[in-house]
Amino acid sequence: MTPRPEPAALAAWQDALAAEQQAAWGYPLLGPHLPADRQDRARACQIVHEQARNDTADAIAAAGATPRAGRGDYPSLYGVAPLALAIRLEDDCAAGWRYLYAALADASGNVAAQRANAQRRLIDSALRAARWRLLSGAPHPVVAFPGTTAPK
Amino acid sequence: MDERPFPHGPLPQAPPSRRGFVIAGGLAVVSAGAGAWWARRDDGAAAPQRPADTQELAAAADAERELIALIDALARHAHGERAATLSAIGKDHAAHHAAIRAAIADATYPRPLPAQRAKPYTGPKPKVADLLAKERQAARDAAARAQRLSGRSAALLASIAASEAVHAEVLR
Numbered sequence: 001m002t003p004r005p006e007p008a009a010l011a012a013w014q015d016a017l018a019a020e021q022q023a024a025w026g027y028p029l030l031g032p033h034l035p036a037d038r039q040d041r042a043r044a045c046q047i048v049h050e051q052a053r054n055d056t057a058d059a060i061a062a063a064g065a066t067p068r069a070g071r072g073d074y075p076s077l078y079g080v081a082p083l084a085l086a087i088r089l090e091d092d093c094a095a096g097w098r099y100l101y102a103a104l105a106d107a108s109g110n111v112a113a114q115r116a117n118a119q120r121r122l123i124d125s126a127l128r129a130a131r132w133r134l135l136s137g138a139p140h141p142v143v144a145f146p147g148t149t150a151p152k
Numbered sequence: 153m154d155e156r157p158f159p160h161g162p163l164p165q166a167p168p169s170r171r172g173f174v175i176a177g178g179l180a181v182v183s184a185g186a187g188a189w190w191a192r193r194d195d196g197a198a199a200p201q202r203p204a205d206t207q208e209l210a211a212a213a214d215a216e217r218e219l220i221a222l223i224d225a226l227a228r229h230a231h232g233e234r235a236a237t238l239s240a241i242g243k244d245h246a247a248h249h250a251a252i253r254a255a256i257a258d259a260t261y262p263r264p265l266p267a268q269r270a271k272p273y274t275g276p277k278p279k280v281a282d283l284l285a286k287e288r289q290a291a292r293d294a295a296a297r298a299q300r301l302s303g304r305s306a307a308l309l310a311s312i313a314a315s316e317a318v319h320a321e322v323l324r
Contacts, residue, residue, distance in 0.1 A: 019193060065170075098310060098311055101306070105298075105306035115306075119310050119313065123314045127317060130322065131321070137237065140237070140313060142318045142319060143315065144243070146311055146315055147309075147314065
């Protein structure tokens with residue numbers, strides 16, 4: 001059983017879950033507005049985030065806490081241009097995982113596996129955000145501090 | 153109760169005992185030792201060893217300087233889009249280096265480590281593939297260092313690891 005995290009780390013874990021729930025909900029919204037080749041990419045990202053959402057909820061439950069339920073709707077995602085929305089979904093996930101990493105770095109006990117998981121997911125979201133930025137024609141698709149900074 | 157008028161001289165004292173001499177002597181030795189320790193700290197000749205966190209951060213700063221030097225060497229032969237990409241990646245590394253130096257300054261306050269500049273790259277003419285390999289290694293190293301650190305420094309290196317992984321992706 002995963003050790004139950006301290007309250008601050010648990011709150012950050014729930015926030016990371018919320019970011020994954022938003023991404024899993026948001027990708028189907030943007031997919032139909034993309035050309036066919038990018039729809040495949042959006043679909044692949046959607047599958048990744050659905051899996052991350054489910055895995056994160058399972059891990060929170062395994063740690064003895066109740067995973068927060070996803071929201072029924074995300075009105076703030078409507079009306080955003082498709083590529084900008086994809087970048088935003090990934091940036092929000094990167095921020096969620098980085099925030100969890102920071103909370104775990106302050107926590108006591110053996111949280112090395114949870115930190116490694118947060119690190120891997122932070123990197124994966126930063127990579128997907130960069131790929132979407134490349135497609136959007138951004139001159140430099142990298143941010144210096146993924147999970148902390150607004151897109152360039 | 154002492155009823156002598158003010159001012160008056162000291163009250164008669166008992167002569168110091170042998171035990172008193174021993175205790176006073178011991179205190180004097182301890183005080184002298186502590187003073188010598190602080191004196192050594194003040195002149196820097198025997199400063200305490202840097203904490204492990206500071207060493208991890210110093211190694212991370214060294215890695216950033218190496219990457220900056222390699223990018224500078226590559227940029228001398230690059231043009232157009234490649235030059236722009238290298239310039240942008242170089243700026244990211246400069247930002248990483250500045251943030252790590254700030255974290256070191258926090259950790260070592262009030263005795264900052266001396267500032268260090270990137271040494272020029274002196275190897276054979278570099279290729280973009282060299283930088284790609286270095287970025288991948290830097291991402292792995294930063295993630296490993298982050299795991300060994302705690303607090304804000306850990307989160308900083310976790311974020312830098314993600315940035316360097318993306319650099320490698322952009323250079324592919």
